[in-house]
Amino acid sequence: MNTRPLITITAYGQPAPQGSKRHVGNGVMVESSKYVKPWREAVKAAALDVRGAGWVSLDAPLVASMVFTFARPRGHYRTGRNAHLLRDTAPARPATTPDLSKLIRSTEDALTDAGIWRDDARVVEYLETxxxxxxxxxxxxxxxxxxxxxxxxxxLATTA
Known part of the structure; x- marks a missing residue:
């Protein structure tokens, strides 16, 4: 695909899933994960930096892509003088928690908070996650x- 994205947002920090909420009393619910709030704040800050002052929240059918990068665990690397090399058994991709769908959910919510789109329901397709x-x-x-x-x-429809 040769069509440039309308907007590209690069957020740094530990990606965290939008997990379950737990009840703490008096009808108050809080996130189960302590990591989701810092992640959502990092995404929101990055989005606000990119969108600019005159940005109007997107309110049309959208296509999105989200690629999450995670640090490799130390156990993926050899030891001693070869500590910079990956073990032969190190996986190519992170196939462990957190769930990709929950990462998408927390990131979508942060983008809604940042005013990138009116609502994440406007996303009708994902090209890559x-x-x-x-x-x-x-x-x-x-x-x-x-x-x-x-x-x-x-x-994208006009370039197909």
């Missing part, structure tokens, strides 16, 4: 975070 380790793929960052790209659906 993935989890990666640094340097493993064209959109993987060099440190933990995410790259979010957004297109208008009509923008």
């Amino acid at each position: 993935s989890k990666a380790y640094p340097g493993e793929g064209p959109l993987a960052l060099t440190s933990p975070g995410a790259v979010v790209r957004i297109w208008l659906l009509e923008q």
Whole structure:
């Protein structure tokens, strides 16, 4: 696809899932994960930096892409003088928690809070959603975070 995204947001920090909420009394619910709030704040700050002063929240059918980068665990690396090399058994991609769908959910909510789109329900298609380790793929960052790209659906429909 040769169509440039309408907006590209690069957020750095530890991607965290929008998990379950727990009841703390008097009808108050809080996030189960202490990591989701810092992640959502990082995404919102990155989005606000990119969108600019005259931005109007997107309110049309949208297509999005989200690639989340996670740091490799130390156990993926060899030891001693070969500590910079990956073990033969190190996986190519992070196939462990957190769930990709919950990462998308927390990131979508942060983008809604930042006013990127009126509502995440405007996303009608995802071109790519993935989890990666640094340097493993064209959109993987060099440190933990995410790259979010957004297109208008009509923008892609006219190039097909």
